Amino acid sequence: MEIPRQFHLMETEHWLVNHRMNSALPGYLMIGSKRDEDDLAALCPEALAELGPLLALVQRFLRERLSAGRVYLGRFGHTPGFAVHFHAIPVYGWVEQAFLQDVRYRALDGLRRADLGHAPDGADLTLYVTREFCERTPPAPIEGPGVDVVMALARRELPDLATVLGLVPVRR
Secondary structure (H helix, E strand, C coil): CCCCHHHEEEECCCEEEEECCCCCCCCCEEEEECCCCCCHHHCCHHHHHHHHHHHHHHHHHHHHHCCCCEEEEECCCCCCCCCCEEEEEEECHHHHHHHHHCHHHHHHHHHCCHHHCCCCCHHHHHHHHHHHHHHCCCCCCCCCCCHHHHHHHHHHHHHHHHHHCCCCCCCC
């Protein structure tokens, strides 16, 4: 799948970092292989070597520059036509508070092991972010800077951060 240029934030030789196209949640980033391959094990060793530092870079940016309390990194998709890609989901304090105040999601409390308590876990908040900020029309309200502001910040700062972590950003 071709990612429109307006969502591109940074790229390396093997990976593209972009803002998720249908996300109203600022900082919901995607790290996708530039090779049309849906099997992680089939990627070349150089691409795999870039991946760890790149995931760390994205997490660092979301935590330090956008003040995300948590960052979930995962590979969820299995839709044909998408290359290997990872989701970087920022969970801001206001996102967790909105989740806790939304009575529609209280049904999830009964699905969790009782000995784990009632605090939301990664599965709960990933579901909430996906439904409320990516699929809902209109999306849930956000707090703080919007997607466009965050994308501009990421375009300015990710390449320099990448260099510090030993990655070689492709400059365009």
